[in-house]
Each structure stands twice: as structure tokens, then as C-alpha cells.
Amino acid sequence: MTDDSGTLSIDFIAGFTIFLLAFIWVLSMVPGLLVNLQGYTIDYDAVAYRTGVILVEDPGWPASPPWESQQNFSVTRFGLAVSRDTPNILSQEKVDRFFSNTSVYGAFVYPDDYHQRVIFGDYPYRFNVSLLDVENNQLRSVGDVVPEGYGYIRRVVKIKGLSNATIDAPLYKNPDNNVTTHEFSILVNNSGLKEQKNPAYEIDPARDQIMVNITDLRLTISNQTQAPSVNITLTNINVYKLDGGILSLVRTFNTPYIDENSSTTQPPVEVKNNVSLKFSPAFFDILNAGSSPIFINLSFNLNNGGSSYYSQFLNNTWSSPFDYDYDTPEVTQPRLRDAMVEVAVW
Numbered sequence: 001m002t003d004d005s006g007t008l009s010i011d012f013i014a015g016f017t018i019f020l021l022a023f024i025w026v027l028s029m030v031p032g033l034l035v036n037l038q039g040y041t042i043d044y045d046a047v048a049y050r051t052g053v054i055l056v057e058d059p060g061w062p063a064s065p066p067w068e069s070q071q072n073f074s075v076t077r078f079g080l081a082v083s084r085d086t087p088n089i090l091s092q093e094k095v096d097r098f099f100s101n102t103s104v105y106g107a108f109v110y111p112d113d114y115h116q117r118v119i120f121g122d123y124p125y126r127f128n129v130s131l132l133d134v135e136n137n138q139l140r141s142v143g144d145v146v147p148e149g150y151g152y153i154r155r156v157v158k159i160k161g162l163s164n165a166t167i168d169a170p171l172y173k174n175p176d177n178n179v180t181t182h183e184f185s186i187l188v189n190n191s192g193l194k195e196q197k198n199p200a201y202e203i204d205p206a207r208d209q210i211m212v213n214i215t216d217l218r219l220t221i222s223n224q225t226q227a228p229s230v231n232i233t234l235t236n237i238n239v240y241k242l243d244g245g246i247l248s249l250v251r252t253f254n255t256p257y258i259d260e261n262s263s264t265t266q267p268p269v270e271v272k273n274n275v276s277l278k279f280s281p282a283f284f285d286i287l288n289a290g291s292s293p294i295f296i297n298l299s300f301n302l303n304n305g306g307s308s309y310y311s312q313f314l315n316n317t318w319s320s321p322f323d324y325d326y327d328t329p330e331v332t333q334p335r336l337r338d339a340m341v342e343v344a345v346w
Contacts, residue, residue: 044151047125048345051118052153055080055129056341057087060094065285066207068097072106078118080341082207083199088157089336093209093280095131095159099140110142119345127345133159134338143344150346158336163203164211165324165331169219172322178222182300182311186212187321190284191291201334203326205284205294208334210324212277214298220311221302233301234275235268239287240295247295250287268301295321 060067060079067075068091078098080090101107108114111126119125128143165186172184188210193203203210221227241250279296287294302311324331 044345045153046151047119048151048153048343051127051129051345052155052341052343054078054118055343056090056155056157057081059083064206065281066091066094068094069280069282070105072108072113075117078114082160086199088155089200090157090159090339091208092159092162099131099142114142125345127343130342132340134340136337146344147346150344153343155341157339157341159339160200160208161335161337162209162211163332163334164213165322165328166213166215167322167330169216171330173220179311182302184214184298185321186296186324187293188296188324189293190289191293192325194291200336203324203334205279205289206281209278209280212279212324214275216273217271217275217300218273222311226304230302230304231270233268233270235299235301237267238297238299240297241287241289242293242295
């Protein structure tokens with residue numbers, strides 16, 4: 001019996017020792033098992049980094065026509081870059097749509113619309129995205145007030161400004177041509193525009209809005225004494241496309257937008273003295289413009305009490321159009337401005 005008791009005691013001690021060693025080993029493994037539950041700050045930084053990369057290096061989707069000229073339901077991913085070839089160079093149009101709470105295509109709502117299109121994932125992150133336009137000293141943001149403890153990324157970027165043309169009376173007034181039919185044409189030569197510049201500086205109607213401002217219409221009226229009482233109406237916009245040397249009417253437009261008084265109007269519309277026309281990428285996409293030259297022909301009516309008025313308005317249709325290109329002094333070229341994007345996620 002004495003020998004049996006000694007054997008049992010040794011077995012107990014050996015087993016208990018093995019148990020203690022196993023227990024100590026398990027305890028040493030527990031911190032490793034819980035490391036993912038302790039890394040919230042690292043996770044937030046990673047999400048902020050990913051979000052910043054998507055915003056400043058990706059053009060978003062759809063890409064053609066770009067998402068900023070699409071209805072909300074058609075947009076699947078936000079991205080502010082002009083193109084995949086120009087990371088960190090942001091499109092002014094994309095920036096305006098992303099940070100605006102109003103749009104003719106529908107405003108995006110924080111957080112749901114933004115979460116689905118730029119944050120992604122099922123976790124309900126809160127976030128704040130801001131952009132500082134250094135040159136204009138303008139700070140824009142979307143999201144919540146940033147709390148204590150959050151993931152963060154800052155990206156130094158450039159904003160590509162829009163192109164526009166200002167056409168005043170001397171450019172379309174013809175002193176030797178008194179007419180009652182008043183037309184003015186603008187040539188947008190897509191193939192010529194794309195051959196001269198890289199995407200960071202080019203005028204690209206397929207990606208960026210272009211604007212045409214026609215000013216001082218009343219200076220073309222022959223009788224300047226009666227000019228203030230003459231009604232000027234933009235009656236329609238006809239668009240022609242040149243394919244294979246053949247010029248064809250492709251559309252008569254009730255749009256694009258005419259915002260002489262910062263409002264959106266459709267022709268026929270009475271104008272006071274100036275007309276501003278915005279042509280979005282969607283405008284050229286509808287035309288299936290591609291690399292074809294596009295002629296935008298504006299027709300005006302001048303009358304007072306039903307009487308047509310003569311003017312010296314150049315009746316130029318497509319024979320002598322205004323060239324919207326890099327060589328025309330009245331066309332402002334796109335240029336880059338310094339900016340900074342900050343993304344906070346928590």
C-alpha cells in the first residue's frame with residue numbers, strides 16, 4: 001500500500017505540473033487573440049487612408065459621362081480626380097457636386113449616400129471630409145463634427161479649374177451687315193482639343209464643363225436710341241456634328257442651362273443683355289460627340305411691339321464660327337490651384 005501511495009503522489013504532481021504549464025501557455029496566447037479587438041485607432045486610420053486614396057486618385061464611377069453629371073441612383077462610387085491618369089489633380093465639377101447640398105441632378109445626403117459611395121463596408125463609420133482651396137481661401141466639408149479619437153489622413157492636391165469663353169460685341173458685331181436673322185455659332189473641335197494637352201490642363205468637354213458667356217447683345221442693335229426697349233429672345237439652340245465632311249443637325253435643344261440671373265431656364269427665353277451657357281459632359285455624351293467637331297448654333301429674335309429689328313449681329317452659322325480652343329484669346333484655359341483634402345473617420 002505504501003508503494004502504491006507514492007506512485008499516486010508522483011502521478012498527481014506530474015499531471016498538475018503539465019496542467020500549470022498548459023494554463024500558463026494559454027494565458028500567454030490570450031493577448032494575441034484579443035489584439036484585433038484592441039486596434040480601433042489603427043482600423044480608423046486605415047479606413048481614413050483608403051477613403052483619401054479613393055477620393056483623390058480615382059475619378060469615380062460612372063466615368064463616361066462622369067458621375068457628377070448623373071442622377072444620384074446612377075452613381076456607384078465617388079472620386080474627385082480628373083482621370084485615372086491624373087491622381088491628386090481634382091476636377092472642379094466633381095468637387096462642386098461632392099460638397100454641394102443642391103444639384104439639378106439631386107443632392108447627396110450624409111451619411112447614407114456618402115457611406116455607400118466612398119467609405120464602403122457594413123460598419124457604420126462616421127466621418128468628415130474637408131477640402132481647403134488655398135488660392136480662394138475656401139473651406140468646404142461634409143460630415144459630422146470631429147470628436148476625440150479618430151483616424152485621419154491629409155492629402156495635398158491640385159484643383160483643375162474650368163474653361164470658359166467671354167464673347168463681347170466686337171467679336172460678333174458686323175457694322176456692314178444689317179440683318180433680321182440673328183445667329184451665332186460656336187465650334188468645339190473635340191479631336192483638336194485632345195491632341196494638344198495632357199489631361200491635367202486640356203479642355204476636355206467629355207470630362208469638364210465648358211461655359212460660354214455672350215455679353216453686350218444690345219450693342220448690336222442698329223438704332224441705339226431704341227435699344228433699351230428692344231426685347232431680345234434666345235429662341236433655340238441647334239447642334240450640328242461634322243462627320244466625314246458632312247454637317248448634319250443632330251439635335252435641337254431645350255437645354256443646356258441658361259443662367260443669366262443665376263437660375264436655370266430653357267429656351268425660348270428672354271435675355272436682358274448677356275447670355276451664359278453651360279455645357280456639361282452629359283451634353284456631349286448625349287450627342288455621341290466622340291472626336292467629331294460640334295457646332296452649337298444660337299438663334300435670337302429682336303423685336304419691340306411685334307416689329308422685327310435690324311441689327312449688326314453677325315449671321316455666322318457654321319461658315320465662320322467662334323473657335324472654342326487653345327488659340328482663341330477669349331477662351332480661359334484650365335489651370336491648377338493648390339488645395340488640401342483631409343479625411344477623419346471614427
